[in-house]
Amino acid sequence: MTTDSAAPTSSNRGIYCEGAGCTVLVTAGGDFSLVSSAWIRALGYLGEVQITAAGDLSLASTTYVLGGYIRASAASMSMASGTSLNTDYRGYVEDTGAGKPGGTTYSYTGNTYYEQSVSGGGAGYGGDGGTSCQTHGYASLPSGGASYGSSTWPVDYGSGGGFVYYRKATSTGYGGAGGGRVHLTIEGALVMGGIITADG
Numbered sequence: 070m071t072t073d074s075a076a077p078t079s080s081n082r083g084i085y086c087e088g089a090g091c092t093v094l095v096t097a098g099g100d101f102s103l104v105s106s107a108w109i110r111a112l113g114y115l116g117e118v119q120i121t122a123a124g125d126l127s128l129a130s131t132t133y134v135l136g137g138y139i140r141a142s143a144a145s146m147s148m149a150s151g152t153s154l155n156t157d158y159r160g161y162v163e164d165t166g167a168g169k170p171g172g173t174t175y176s177y178t179g180n181t182y183y184e185q186s187v188s189g190g191g192a193g194y195g196g197d198g199g200t201s202c203q204t205h206g207y208a209s210l211p212s213g214g215a216s217y218g219s220s221t222w223p224v225d226y227g228s229g230g231g232f233v234y235y236r237k238a239t240s241t242g243y244g245g246a247g248g249g250r251v252h253l254t255i256e257g258a259l260v261m262g263g264i265i266t267a268d269g
Contacts, residue, residue, distance in 0.1 A: 083108035111136035152263030156249025163244035166228025168193030171211030189231020195220025
């Protein structure tokens with residue numbers, strides 16, 4: 070296992086990398102297995118995990134792979150119950166990405182509304198993002214982000230949600246991060262007992 074940015078760190082159950090754009094690279098000339106409770110994590114922003122096995126790739130119960138981009142290539146692959154390939158919220162951060170929405174600014178210094186907030190717009194991807202909602206009439210109503218990529222063949226990172234500013238000592242509300250990417254190239258059987266997620 071190697072990384073393209075810095076030496077990966079290992080524990081008794083797994084290996085991980087840190088730092089923006091870090092990559093954990095796993096190459097096996099035959100079969101490759103993650104034993105029970107083992108894990109691989111690319112913790113950096115848009116971090117990648119790439120696994121290539123000439124033989125079978127298997128994930129035993131309670132194992133998982135976490136990263137912004139998970140790419141696996143193998144002759145066959147099996148995921149037991151309780152396993153996961155997880156790229157949830159590992160895409161673009163707030164207000165970034167091709168589908169980023171508008172933001173909104175709320176400024177009111179009275180004593181009635183300044184603890185209330187408004188929401189930013191939703192990010193787009195295979196379709197347009199949702200328009201913001203608001204809690205009062207002192208702010209703009211930003212639109213959602215424009216669509217990009219494909220709804221049936223998604224290969225891009227998800228965009229981050231819209232930001233919010235509201236004034237009480239200039240507090241900031243943050244939009245959520247977009248989902249990551251998963252790409253599997255399996256020549257033979259893919260036995261799926263676990264889950265693959267890319268929520269944003």
